[in-house]
Amino acid sequence: xxxxxxxxxxxxxxxxxxxxxxxxxxxxxxxxxxxxxxxxxxxxxxxxxxxxxxxxxxxxxxxxxxxxxxxxxxxxxxxxxxxxxxxxxxxxxxxxxxxxxxxxxxxxxxxxxxxxxxxxxxxxxxxxxxxxxxxxxxxxxxxxxxxxxxxxxxxxxxxxxxxxxxxxxxxxxxxxxxxxxxxxxxxxxxxxxxxxxxxxxxxxxxxxxxxxxxxxxxxxxxxxxxxxxxxxxxxxxxxxxxxxxxxxxxxxxxxxxxxxxxxxxxxxxxxxxxxxxxxxxxxxxxxxxxxxxxxxxxxxxxxxxxxxxxxxxxxxxxxxxxxxxxxxxxxxxxxxxxxxxxxxxxxxxxxxxxxxxxxxxxxxxxxxxxxxxxxxxxxxxxxxxxxxxxxxxxxxxxxxxxxxxxxxxxxxxxxxxxxxxxxxxxxxxxxxxxxxxxxxxxxxxxxxxxxxxxxxxxxxxxxxxxxxxxxxxxx
Ligand code: ARG
Numbered sequence: 001x002x003x004x005x006x007x008x009x010x011x012x013x014x015x016x017x018x019x020x021x022x023x024x025x026x027x028x029x030x031x032x033x034x035x036x037x038x039x040x041x042x043x044x045x046x047x048x049x050x051x052x053x054x055x056x057x058x059x060x061x062x063x064x065x066x067x068x069x070x071x072x073x074x075x076x077x078x079x080x081x082x083x084x085x086x087x088x089x090x091x092x093x094x095x096x097x098x099x100x101x102x103x104x105x106x107x108x109x110x111x112x113x114x115x116x117x118x119x120x121x122x123x124x125x126x127x128x129x130x131x132x133x134x135x136x137x138x139x140x141x142x143x144x145x146x147x148x149x150x151x152x153x154x155x156x157x158x159x160x161x162x163x164x165x166x167x168x169x170x171x172x173x174x175x176x177x178x179x180x181x182x183x184x185x186x187x188x189x190x191x192x193x194x195x196x197x198x199x200x201x202x203x204x205x206x207x208x209x210x211x212x213x214x215x216x217x218x219x220x221x222x223x224x225x226x227x228x229x230x231x232x233x234x235x236x237x238x239x240x241x242x243x244x245x246x247x248x249x250x251x252x253x254x255x256x257x258x259x260x261x262x263x264x265x266x267x268x269x270x271x272x273x274x275x276x277x278x279x280x281x282x283x284x285x286x287x288x289x290x291x292x293x294x295x296x297x298x299x300x301x302x303x304x305x306x307x308x309x310x311x312x313x314x315x316x317x318x319x320x321x322x323x324x325x326x327x328x329x330x331x332x333x334x335x336x337x338x339x340x341x342x343x344x345x346x347x348x349x350x351x352x353x354x355x356x357x358x359x360x361x362x363x364x365x366x367x368x369x370x371x372x373x374x375x376x377x378x379x380x381x382x383x384x385x386x387x388x389x390x391x392x393x394x395x396x397x398x399x400x401x402x403x404x405x406x407x408x409x410x411x412x413x414x415x416x417x418x419x420x421x422x423x424x425x426x427x428x429x430x431x432x433x434x435x436x437x438x439x440x441x442x443x444x445x446x447x448x449x450x451x452x453x454x455x456x457x458x459x460x461x462x463x464x465x466x467x468x469x470x471x472x473x474x475x
Contacts, residue, residue: 046196072311100188101184103183117321117328139346141349149352175223353382359418366414
């Protein structure tokens with residue numbers, strides 16, 4: 001490539017500017033891009049059918065391991081091709097540049113990664129929804145500020161995590177539409193005077209359309225920033241789930257036992273069963289954020305159009321996306337195999353006077369006092385004890401509101417009902433609430449969504465696979 005223009009490049013400089021390590025990700029994609037470009041060049045009469053045959057035959061058998069030196073995979077493939085088929089191989093680069101080539105390659109690999117991630121995210125949602133469906137009647141403590149707040153159900157809790165994961169799915173699916181567009185044919189940035197057909201190469205490579213403006217096409221990496229942002233948000237959601245698994249598996253909580261497979265022991269303390277995988281999900285979340293911030297910082301303030309800085313963004317994409325995919329798979333396995341200690345959860349569900357809200361609500365419904373008054377009465381009780389009697393209630397109400405609930409139909413039975421965690425949950429049957437009937441409805445709805453998502457992925461993948469397998473047949 002450098003020829004007589006620049007002369008040889010030295011070892012350390014070559015190493016400095018090389019993208020060969022990260023280019024392992026795109027080598028196969030680059031060979032597909034070469035092939036699609038050649039098919040189009042032949043169809044437009046820019047290479048002859050004979051030249052096409054020779055060049056494509058030369059591409060066969062080239063892979064990462066057969067390549068020699070070169071500052072990037074594109075250069076190395078071309079050099080290898082020319083060494084195999086001679087000067088005719090030099091026709092392959094007609095009407096294109098490494099700038100549109102690399103952007104195309106990254107999009108091809110990223111779309112595969114996103115399709116894989118979508119499947120994994122949907123599988124995680126499925127694991128959460130399935131565990132939720134088993135636990136519609138499992139009463140557990142609900143927290144705010146990590147203090148006992150109100151009783152809820154395990155189904156409600158797990159469905160809350162699932163809904164966050166569904167939104168991650170939607171974000172990735174939405175980004176996919178912008179990832180799966182072809183920059184090919186933009187050449188260096190100014191397109192080309194050769195009579196190429198960009199729509200044809202886009203179609204051959206299974207893209208859903210073009211990144212039309214040729215200057216935009218080679219210079220933008222916003223599609224990659226978007227995938228990393230989606231990944232970072234997904235990891236933020238996963239880290240919340242991970243944190244709870246860690247906390248819930250302590251002996252202080254004792255709400256869950258993780259399957260042995262997802263835990264480690266200590267090299268010194270033989271009794272230990274540590275939640276290492278969940279901790280690493282929490283830790284890797286930081287690394288994914290790092291990948292996003294690195295890529296953003298690299299792309300920031302770059303003038304039009306291609307700048308070599310862009311090469312530095314790409315490894316962050318591969319790192320961020322593979323960390324995310326690994327974490328999603330691990331969480332799906334952890335959730336599916338976790339043993340929830342339902343007895344302990346149920347026993348804890350009334351702890352910390354978590355039924356106080358319902359006690360105040362019941363006072364309002366039965367005695368017709370305003371909610372704020374009831375809140376004050378119950379607050380006064382809570383300051384003294386977690387298990388108030390009707391007498392305590394009457395005393396506090398008398399003092400605060402000049403009335404006695406027992407004289408307005410609020411007796412032992414009403415108090416017992418208000419203090420029963422199961423009753424608390426059963427009453428909260430409004431849309432999205434924890435009542436068993438409502439979480440069962442949500443679980444059924446979410447299961448349908450999981451199936452729809454599965455169909456969607458098959459359709460998206462089918463479009464790509466059909467295009468690529470016919471492209472691979474073209475000789
Ligand atoms: N390795 C480069 C990258 O990843 C490929 C494009 C190089 N283009 C150039 N004009 N030097 O961005």
